[in-house]
Amino acid sequence: MTKPGIPKGTRDFSPAEMAKRNYIFGVIRSVFENYGFRQIETPSMENLSTLMGKYGEEGDKLLFKILNSGDWAHDLQDEELLGRNSIRLTNRISEKGLRYDLTVPFARYVVQHRDEVTFPFKRYQIQPVWRADRPQKGRYREFFQCDADVVGSDSLLYEAEMIEMIDQAFRKFGFPVTIKVNNRKILAGIAELIDAAEKIVEITVAIDKLDKIGMEGVTKELAERGLSDGQIEKLKPVILLQGNNQEKIASLRETLKGITIAEKGLDEMEFVMKCVGESDIENKVEIDLTLARGLNYYTGTILEVKADNVEMGSISGGGRYDNLTGIFGMEGVSGVGFSFGADRIYDVLTMLNLFPEEAQRGTKLIFLAFDQKGIEYSLPMVRKARRAGIATEIYPEPAKMKKQMTYANNNNIPFVAIVGDNEMAEGKVMLKNMVSGEQTLMTIEEIIDKIL
């Protein structure tokens, strides 16, 4: 018998994994709600007209497309068929695709429901997305995104709130992170400073290597990328930017003086830093000009989170955008959004062994009996424990002790109630604590008290 399988890049989640995943989603959800975000869900499939062209040419290819129902081949022309142009034929036989992220469906949602939505609209969304990417370690074809966005306001309070929210979430997860902050307007100002707007990505990539290759290396790399000596000279204070956040802002104010867009970006950053500074956040917040995620998308603040002391890429990120819904014809909707990377958080919690005990248990109590009489004796107690809110099972047959204990062990059940003749004679059961090994003869009321 050959085992059936699942499509590559997809995953089954076992009960043990689900408990941990639910813990992560629960923390994220509770933080989102604590900050006033409201949940929405959108359909797994969107019209291809909604999805196509929103993620670049490469993205179009990575969309999972759904074949039209019914006799889809019937109306195709001979030439179309024999042309074997997969892209063109796809347009003819598929009208729907699986969502690729939560951002485009959210933009579609806002435009479609704009008459029902009150702005600013704080929404969160935790749903799977699908990408026909080449599967590899840590990259899946189906994975969950956990996004929070506020749209319809350009208030910088929301940027500060995002940072506080990130801090809250990782404090709950129990490992320290560094929250890196950049601002697209400052990067634009830097590009303006050296008159090289189109080189902004290359510049940030080169600067990012300062620690590794030193100023000399960076200079060399920038020259290779076509920057003149004069341009590199002007960039020097930016490349060598150091100190705490205040000092960095002060230095940039000096370097970028008179460049309107940069000054606006520095004002924004200063305001956000001030708000955050007055809060009770515990994780480090660090200005990092090399942070260049989503540069074609973000227009103001850019955020990224890295776990401290762990070899792992960014585990969450987000930023401010100015035109979420323009793609659907509704202009001028500014917003700021943030996405928690649940899979990577899962990996970090696993590496650091930080999942709480609670996230690793299902059933709390199981009754083991060895004859029909024992089972009947147990059932009213099983019900009592359940009514008291304790997740309870009874092994359904009078099987051998070893078999029943294996069941309890494999399912990681912490309390086992053993029902033998002696226990029944006393009107009690023998409660075994599976962690400590301790055994005590108890009534069901005592057990309920103990477990609660």
Next chain:
Amino acid sequence: MTKPGIPKGTRDFSPAEMAKRNYIFGVIRSVFENYGFRQIETPSMENLSTLMGKYGEEGDKLLFKILNSGDWAHDLQDEELLGRNSIRLTNRISEKGLRYDLTVPFARYVVQHRDEVTFPFKRYQIQPVWRADRPQKGRYREFFQCDADVVGSDSLLYEAEMIEMIDQAFRKFGFPVTIKVNNRKILAGIAELIDAAEKIVEITVAIDKLDKIGMEGVTKELAERGLSDGQIEKLKPVILLQGNNQEKIASLRETLKGITIAEKGLDEMEFVMKCVGESDIENKVEIDLTLARGLNYYTGTILEVKADNVEMGSISGGGRYDNLTGIFGMEGVSGVGFSFGADRIYDVLTMLNLFPEEAQRGTKLIFLAFDQKGIEYSLPMVRKARRAGIATEIYPEPAKMKKQMTYANNNNIPFVAIVGDNEMAEGKVMLKNMVSGEQTLMTIEEIIDKIL
């Protein structure tokens, strides 16, 4: 500007709808876990080899199929293309489909992971499924199923547990239901009694009309369906079956005496009824021989739930099956499963206005300030409230009172903290209870105490 839309038969869920749906899923989940069921999740897409042929010919057509990635048209032959046989071509250009239910993926899961799973395996699963059905009122192309199954045991305790679980769930939802119980083996015995195994569905359909068309009508209908007078005469005690559950069982024992399969079915039913009778369940449990759901699938107990006093089809159902995993080559895995119909429960709760207040609120408290000073005054209080676990917002700009109050109203926020000059002078805020209209000058500590 034309509004973008979503594929027909799919839905967006707004924050208000999500809160209610989460309430329903939360109740179901808590009941499942209380009874020791463990959650799994399976991928949205399965290999078509897993799905095809499992739901009949019609089911195969209703599967959403995913177009292969890449240059899928490249290798197709001229004849294949020009044949325009949509079914045959689909096999060549699609390898994956969206899951149609949670049962087949669960069977696939059990077989694939049989070395990791401890039997009996109590699993629950709450995930969307997709069917390319013609959309109509109450029928969607994407909808959630909420299934609990125990596999790897034929203990009838699990049937009793399912009924108790159903009772628990609907007690939590707060409306009375009738839990109807049948047993496939009894139906098989009835068919054997009149030597008409192939007519079992017609018989149940005809009997079901007794209330409407009377014994005469039923007799006529059965005759039309090819039953002889002798057969109908033999059926009479079954058709006219009355009384409480005990009386029904007694009457059937008489009628079906000596028919082994029926006696087995009656033993099963009697055991389940005895267990349930000793429990504390509050909803009615009723033997109903006309219950004929899933007759090609269920082999023992059949369950169905109807809301009392509400015009609505069955809102949940399930039963015992003997060969879940045989389709994947693993024989002899018996199980019993149950599925809550979340969409219909949603409709009943809406009709009866039974959603708890808690399921209809997000943010608990919002601060409204009218200048920058007011906002800065509020921020530390916003943080305090959040740290205390209260979902809190601040309106991000010093907008007009009316606009801010509209925001609070539209978002159904029960407490509004108004921050004007007088309030600031006193070191307090004016807390308005949006339900009662009451206003009180309070400190943030007092507000936190009040709301918690």
